[in-house]
Amino acid sequence: MSLVQISGLKKYFDSVQAVDGVDLEIEQGEFLVILGPSGCGKTTLMRMIAGLEKPTAGRVGIGGADVTALPPRKRGVSMVFQSYALYPHMNVFNNIAFPLRAQRREKKFDKRAIREKVENTARLLEIDMLLDRRPRQLSGGQRQRVAIARAMVTQPAVLLLDEPLSNLDAKLRANARDELKDFQRSSNITAVFVTHDQIEAMGLGDRIVVMSEGKIQQIGTPQQIYDDPANEFVATFLGSPSMNILSGDRYNFGFRPEHFLPKTLNDNPQNARIFHYFVKRVEYLGSDRLVYGYVQGHDSQLTLAKVPSNVRVSLDVDSDYEFAVHNSDIKFFDRRSGIRVAQQNLAEAL
């Protein structure tokens, strides 16, 4: 049985439908990422799992028990917030010890137990040499690890992380991401991690939940979400630059810029679709050339190609080329609902 079971979960703030009917099961030891644009309901969903927000409808189960009506401290869940404020006047040791000292009387720990738990957790996160420092004497990445240690020290069944890396610069963020993943693997804790950064989501998640407007759009492994998007929202939300979408009469069809390449490179032309492509602009990005242009018959829609820099064919602006996409890399979407439909014969479908 899954560790966390969420069914029919809703949260309405007056007229705002922040979370609008979420069903989700989270496995023990899983690293689950919730990905979606700002305002789609990620934090609200996490706060309902933690017990900090009362659902309008639906239920949350943890470890087989219905916890919907239980307060946060009885759920075995810890949350690291979007702005993980540490207590500035306390050193690292006391910051981490804080939730242990705050435990209710029946679960109170003595001094020695607290020291042992704090030191073990700090060692796990490799901040055991920093226990005497104040937060302002730490780097951003170290502060973040202290915040995670503080959430971990009570040994929660589930660790909820709400964009904990958002305060870090790009390099620190990549490091912190690696560390977090290693730590999650070695401790086998169940982690739910919220982000609106798709690179972070792809790199960290065993599975990704893509959300939009309070609803789950798709749940799957990073590869499933990327290669097999359930609808146009997911298809265009993941990938940078995002999938080209061109409209036909019955269906929209899409292909990723990295799948849209000069025809001469295509080793299997009978299984590919050829497009006449008028190149307007070329950007050199080092590892790739990013090409902007228009596909014949779709002159109002800017279409991008991402050509690896080891492909040396010349691409001049204001020139016509033949580009190809492998048939299996063309995705079709219902024009009205945006839902992905089975592979179509492009000529017939349009």
Ligand SMILES: Nc1ncnc2c1ncn2[C@@H]1O[C@H](COP(=O)(O)OP(=O)(O)OP(=O)(O)O)[C@@H](O)[C@H]1O
């Ligand atoms: N306490 C509240 N009262 C009223 N509306 C709220 C409240 N909390 C959140 N909302 C609204 O609910 C929606 C979802 O908010 P939420 O914070 O869950 O989004 P999010 O996905 O975490 O966004 P972000 O990526 O910006 O953190 C938003 O439209 C937000 O304005």
Ligand SMILES: [Mg+2]
């Ligand atoms: Mg949020």
